[in-house]
Amino acid sequence: MLLDLRQDRYFRVPAALTDETVDWLNKAGSAPPSRLLKLLEAKAVVRTSERSAVELNERRVIVPEQLPHPAEASSMPLRGALSVTRHVASSWASLRTRSLHSLIASRRRRRGMAKTQQEAVSRETLLAYERARRWVPLKKNCLLDSLALDCWLGDRLPDRTLVFGVTLEPFLAHCWLQTPDVLLNESYDRVRRFTPILVA
DSSP states (O other): OEEETTTTEEEOOOHHHHHHHHHHHTSTTOOOOHHHHHHHHHTTSSOGGGGGGOOOOOOOOOOOEEOOOOSSOOOOOHHHHHHHHHHHHHHHHHHHHSOHHHHHHHHHHHHHHSOSSOOOOOHHHHHHHHHHHTTSSSOOOHHHHHHHHHHHHTTSSTTOEEEEEEETTTTEEEEEEEOSSEESSSOHHHHTTSEEEEEO
8 A cells, every 4th residue: 555645645555566566665776666656657656766765664563552541631721722622723724735745845844853751751741732633613633633642732842744555455544653662642552553654
């Protein structure tokens, strides 16, 4: 299964190309199969002028456990709740006016400029964010809420990543935010069903 960031879509690699594609993915630094390149061009994922620039950006991810639940979930001050609303609304607007490719590129630039010093975020803080999110009159969605939480965290947890995963039978797509150590906005029981295909 491939994720086309430019056109915001998933599509399945044909069975006849599966073995070649998996072999390429397991060999860092190797050239992509010519038949795969032709498929990517036909699907408008890769332009003809970009053929020579296609390379494997190998980045593996391990799904960690989630933070333990605190004895009591704290509430968020009004200013913090308004900040949550602002970030959710801003992310909602971005998803309707920009491509996923543009959003991921912007996120990578921000992460590249983030402070390297790690600032801890407690489970209580994340739960307070979730409680404030319930008051925002926009339907919950994994991509929307992962982007909103990512923006809200700012310079905290600079090693966090946005992960996209899929299941094949049946096809389901999901995304979540995590650090190498903990899941930030999803449960392990749900995430473990998905195979990560993109780490941003």
